[in-house]
Amino acid sequence: MRVAFLGLGVMGYPMAGHLVRKGGHEVTVYNRSAAKAAQWVAEYGGKSAATPRAAAEGCDLVAMCVGNDNDVRSVVYGDDGALAGMKSGALLVDHTTASALLARELHDKCAAQGIGFVDAPVSGGQAGAVNGQLGIMCGGETADFDRAKPILDVYAKGCVLIGGPGAGQLTKMVNQIVIAGLLQGLSEGLAFGKRSGLDLEKVISVISKGAAQSWQMENRWKAMNDMKFDGFGFAVEWMRKDLGICLDEAHRNGARLPVTAIIDQFYSQVEGRGGSRWDTCSLMQLLGSD
């Protein structure tokens, strides 16, 4: 198949690579910085294009993974945007974590051109993208999802249609809200334990076998014990972007997020301490001994 991939960041770069190596597709990439696109072509073969429109022309599926709602709009709309180049019957897939409002807007704009749309944010981080083991949460029409899934499966360990347009984005929001509260509880518990003089390795050996267990506990307790938050994981600035989307959506749908809202503010404090690039478990830094 002919596939385009727009946005070669830490996620998109390896994802587009899987489309070539595992999918055997004819892939054209577009990236805002052309040097990165040239590097990708040198590594994987395929082609690069100067605009999203040029990348999308003649493709069966156009996937993208960019920064936020406005970045999505800038690669999809306008004379140089992907929609201007896409043919009727093609599919547009957005892996960006963005608003459900944008997903519904894209669905409608695509539908007007006879193009299918699937919102498909991912979880699993950079490691999941590199290993082709992402969780993909999809929203859209069943027929569109069914056509997209075999292509997306090259970088997925799970690719599930949750509901109509926007449902993928809303599911990603649930994921981020759950993680925020969980990490704050974990941070308060471990900071309390340190302050009490406990050996956290022994503490974790017991409590990780019971009702307090979580992926974050198992994978982050060591960093939290060492108070080393840099150089791994999911960055605070990305989490804040996502929590902003959650809080916006909650204003619209009336959901109550009392603790999520506070944690967003705590992350603002982490950023104030220079932690924009630290992993999200750095909430613990605010509870430290200083």
Add this chain to the structure above:
Amino acid sequence: MRVAFLGLGVMGYPMAGHLVRKGGHEVTVYNRSAAKAAQWVAEYGGKSAATPRAAAEGCDLVAMCVGNDNDVRSVVYGDDGALAGMKSGALLVDHTTASALLARELHDKCAAQGIGFVDAPVSGGQAGAVNGQLGIMCGGETADFDRAKPILDVYAKGCVLIGGPGAGQLTKMVNQIVIAGLLQGLSEGLAFGKRSGLDLEKVISVISKGAAQSWQMENRWKAMNDMKFDGFGFAVEWMRKDLGICLDEAHRNGARLPVTAIIDQFYSQVEGRGGSRWDTCSLMQLLGSD
């Protein structure tokens, strides 16, 4: 060995039973309500005594699992208390979730009589007690722990010495703090998902495979989706007792528990809605559609 068990509540009743059936010990029980002690003797054999002191006389180990700090003091101290009947060289083990302050006090009082003390709160709930699969978090001196462990192992899937006197209680507090924050995040996320019209079964099928995963998510999402919080799990009134201990200790040791403190207040609201006996995942009830 001769063992006494004080307090035949939902936890103590089956725990004392394991000491007979799996441990083969000669067990004497004491319970505030004598009818429950008689029922236990009818079920397991062994003996019951009219006072903690009478139960403890001649025993190598006296274990207890009662309600709170004051309940512990009432069965241990005074003319009828266990300490009045215990012999030098015996061991006192407290499975009650109580304060670290009390644990250190008991350790010192026991030491003055040549008695070893281990604070040993448990996790795993009623099911863990019935199945003999409790997590036991211990504080005390190594020699005392080493003597107690083979006896406690009859109802443990893990029995670990964390540190000196009080370290078991402090570990249990870490456990409860972690769970409180985790459950609030899970509640906010799932309530947001429901409010957004998502099918939570599909949502969980994806997000439970990634960084949002937790024991609570896997074991409680269904109840939370159904908004059925009664008749299972760990009761809100017990959680509030435990969080009270955490917040008291934090006042002493200077640990910061900003979200734990708020969640304790949320649980107060749950109790106001009649939820004292509901499972702790009922935090979600406050985020519901009303």
